[in-house]
Amino acid sequence: MAASHIEFSxxxxxxxxxxxxxxxxxxxxxxxxFVFLVGSTGxxxxxxxxxxxxxxxxxxxxxxxxxLDLGALHERDVPTHRRRLGIVPQDxxxxxxxxxxxxxxxxxxxxxxxKREVRKxxxxxLEAVNIGHRADAFPxxxxxxxxxxxxxxxALINDPExxxxxxxxxxxxxxxxxEIIRLLVELNQKGATVLVATHDVTVVEQFGGRVVTLQGGxxxxxxxxxxx
Amino acid sequence: MWDRIEFLFSEAFTAxxxxxxxxxxAITTSCVALFLTGGVGFAIKGVNEYAATLxxxxxVRVFLKDRVDKDQIRATAEQIREIPGVASxxxxxxEAAWQxxxxxxxxxxxxxxxxxxxxxxxxxxxxxxxxxxVAGQIKKIPTVSPGDGVQFLRxxxxxxxQAISVLRLVGVALGGMMLITGAILIYNxxxxxxxxxxxxxxxxxxxxxxxxxxVVPLLIEGMxxxxxxxxxxxxxxxxxxxxxxxxxxxxxxxxxxxxLDFNQVFGVMLTLGLAYGLACSLFAVRGKME
Numbered sequence: 456m457a458a459s460h461i462e463f464s465x466x467x468x469x470x471x472x473x474x475x476x477x478x479x480x481x482x483x484x485x486x487x488x489f490v491f492l493v494g495s496t497g498x499x500x501x502x503x504x505x506x507x508x509x510x511x512x513x514x515x516x517x518x519x520x521x522x523l524d525l526g527a528l529h530e531r532d533v534p535t536h537r538r539r540l541g542i543v544p545q546d547x548x549x550x551x552x553x554x555x556x557x558x559x560x561x562x563x564x565x566x567x568x569x570k571r572e573v574r575k576x577x578x579x580x581l582e583a584v585n586i587g588h589r590a591d592a593f594p595x596x597x598x599x600x601x602x603x604x605x606x607x608x609x610a611l612i613n614d615p616e617x618x619x620x621x622x623x624x625x626x627x628x629x630x631x632x633x634e635i636i637r638l639l640v641e642l643n644q645k646g647a648t649v650l651v652a653t654h655d656v657t658v659v660e661q662f663g664g665r666v667v668t669l670q671g672g673x674x675x676x677x678x679x680x681x682x683x
Numbered sequence: 684m685w686d687r688i689e690f691l692f693s694e695a696f697t698a699x700x701x702x703x704x705x706x707x708x709a710i711t712t713s714c715v716a717l718f719l720t721g722g723v724g725f726a727i728k729g730v731n732e733y734a735a736t737l738x739x740x741x742x743v744r745v746f747l748k749d750r751v752d753k754d755q756i757r758a759t760a761e762q763i764r765e766i767p768g769v770a771s772x773x774x775x776x777x778e779a780a781w782q783x784x785x786x787x788x789x790x791x792x793x794x795x796x797x798x799x800x801x802x803x804x805x806x807x808x809x810x811x812x813x814x815x816x817v818a819g820q821i822k823k824i825p826t827v828s829p830g831d832g833v834q835f836l837r838x839x840x841x842x843x844x845q846a847i848s849v850l851r852l853v854g855v856a857l858g859g860m861m862l863i864t865g866a867i868l869i870y871n872x873x874x875x876x877x878x879x880x881x882x883x884x885x886x887x888x889x890x891x892x893x894x895x896x897x898v899v900p901l902l903i904e905g906m907x908x909x910x911x912x913x914x915x916x917x918x919x920x921x922x923x924x925x926x927x928x929x930x931x932x933x934x935x936x937x938x939x940x941x942x943l944d945f946n947q948v949f950g951v952m953l954t955l956g957l958a959y960g961l962a963c964s965l966f967a968v969r970g971k972m973e
Contacts, residue, residue, distance in 0.1 A: 531894070534891045534892060534893045536891075537889065537890065537891035542889045542890075548882065548885060550882055550886070561883075562886060562890045564690050565690075565887040565890060565892040566891050566892055569686045609886070609890065612890060613890065613891060
């Protein structure tokens with residue numbers, strides 16, 4: 456078995472005394488894996504992604520990345536940690552008044568890239584997700600699938616080793632859903648570890664791979680599904 | 684480095700543009716607050732400087748009768764010096780006083796006029812509380828001019844002291860209230876920016892932007908409010924000074940408003956404004972911004 460890249464050990468996330476997102480949760484992901492986290496709303500799949508991105512912290516247990524305890528990470532080190540990740544939110548998170556190239560450029564500038572680096576990088580990144588031809592469009596002029604492609608593109612600005620996608624197909628039709636998952640698979644084939652939280656069973660059945668099913672904050676199955 | 688500064692400032696300007704009305708409210712209130720506190724500060728400084736040119740509280744001016752000869756003057760000086768509570772008595776010869784008057788009032792028609800000023804003494808006291816007693820004893824000296832022959836500036840001093848107290852009260856009370864109002868407005872403007880730009884901030888956080896990248900433009904925004912308010916307040920101080928100077932000039936040629944060092948006013952106001960804006964915005968961005 457490959458060494459753990461991401462490791463959850465006896466993790467518990469409790470919001471209140473009676474509301475618990477994860478309970479004694481143990482889970483690991485090897486480098487370069489592609490994992491689907493499936494389950495209904497409130498099963499804890501988004502919480503797993505948020506623990507990795509340090510948007511949330513475990514109330515008990517440890518979450519580690521390459522042996523580094525993410526819970527012990529100082530607040531000032533969180534941005535550096537996040538630059539190892541590419542986060543794709545469910546709602547695309549695009550800025551309505553910015554063109555597609557500006558969305559990428561803005562994110563790049565925010566992490567300290569120079570104007571020159573932005574000029575060089577934006578086109579390359581948009582091309583990587585096959586949306587270069589819509590670089591001048593505003594979000595309102597794009598389909599949901601195209602918008603999600605831009606959200607994925609933005610997640611790539613730091614050349615991340617891990618991609619976390621929270622319901623990336625939640626707002627898309629089946630055709631565009633498949634397109635986005637294919638894009639994530641391509642990124643995985645290039646070396647990125649990919650975790651996709653979804654309740655879209657059709658997509659999971661279409662692509663297969665490692666599928667972790669959650670219910671009430673616990674893993675009820677962890678299997679590799681082959682696609683016929 | 685320059686690239687980074689440009690990005691941070693462009694973020695601050697974007698926020699200013701989006702919240703233009705709130706920004707204007709914050710700037711005008713800061714301006715009035717700084718004008719009242721800073722402007723009153725400069726007014727107090729001016730009054731203090733004017734007070735320094737007046738005879739000291741410990742001094743009494745004694746005017747002698749006309750046609751008092753040198754021996755009588757010498758004798759009068761001795762008599763004054765012998766009075767308990769007198770520290771010194773210095774003669775102010777009438778010729779010297781007339782020369783000084785002509786120098787200080789070049790527009791006054793003195794040509795052909797005979798010197799109307801009497802010889803006088805500048806008497807210093809050891810204790811200001813004895814001033815009434817000492818003045819009474821000096822008045823009894825026969826060579827001293829009857830009536831207003833003994834003058835001291837206690838009343839003027841008291842008036843100046845009252846003026847400073849009133850100015851200070853106005854500055855502290857009104858200025859303080861306006862400072863608090865301005866601070867609340869700047870705070871609210873920054874908080875509104877945080878709400879208006881929450882999407883940008885969320886994306887920044889997700890891609891790994893540092894807290895400084897998110898917070899510094901907000902601090903710059905607050906400092907710009909303070910700075911703009913300070914510039915306007917400096918101009919208002921200058922305008923008020925000019926107005927006051929013109930008014931006093933037209934009413935009386937005696938009391939003059941001293942010159943205003945505008946560079947000093949501008950420098951002090953700008954520093955105060957920047958510090959004020961920074962403090963308000965620091966307060967607004969403290970803690971988590973999610």
